[in-house]
Amino acid sequence: xxxxxxPCTQDHRLQVVFSAPVVELYERAVGTDAPVALARALELRxxxxxxxxxxxxxxxxxxxxxxxxRDMDELDADDLRMDARWLEAALGARDSCRTALDDLLxxxxxxxxxxxxxxPPRQTITVTPAPVRTEPxxxxxxxxxxxxx
Numbered sequence: 001x002x003x004x005x006x007p008c009t010q011d012h013r014l015q016v017v018f019s020a021p022v023v024e025l026y027e028r029a030v031g032t033d034a035p036v037a038l039a040r041a042l043e044l045r046x047x048x049x050x051x052x053x054x055x056x057x058x059x060x061x062x063x064x065x066x067x068x069x070r071d072m073d074e075l076d077a078d079d080l081r082m083d084a085r086w087l088e089a090a091l092g093a094r095d096s097c098r099t100a101l102d103d104l105l106x107x108x109x110x111x112x113x114x115x116x117x118x119x120p121p122r123q124t125i126t127v128t129p130a131p132v133r134t135e136p137x138x139x140x141x142x143x144x145x146x147x148x149x
Contacts, residue, residue: 008049010101014041017105037108044104048097054090058083 004026011022018025018038022045029039062083065075 003046003049006049006053008045008052010045010048010098013105014045017041037104041101041104041108044097044101048094048101051090051094051097055087055094058087058090062087 004023008022014025015021018041020028025038025042028034029042062080064070065080065083
């Protein structure tokens, strides 16, 4: 299944911000005139959908291991500890993706709003020419070579 088709907790928010369903947003992002913010938002959405899928899988695995009708002899503390580490890593990835997507959506310009950059400050460069020497250069210190006959 493609990441485009996977559900994500932020799909509704993306639909509200960009005024279109997620499937249409992916189609719009392929065009050459697509806003950079849309492409970045969908990239983060794809990472978030994948992270949420991992969280769901790990949670299901933990629930399956802890089912009441399951044989107690099948419980393995090492497996549960490893699942807890995987869950912690997956939740961290999910939280990072959510934070990045929140930051992007909060700071991007509103639709239809033109981003106007301030003109760069003019830089002036002053060049001072090296002083012109009017006197001859001094002799260098050291041994002078004399020709031998």
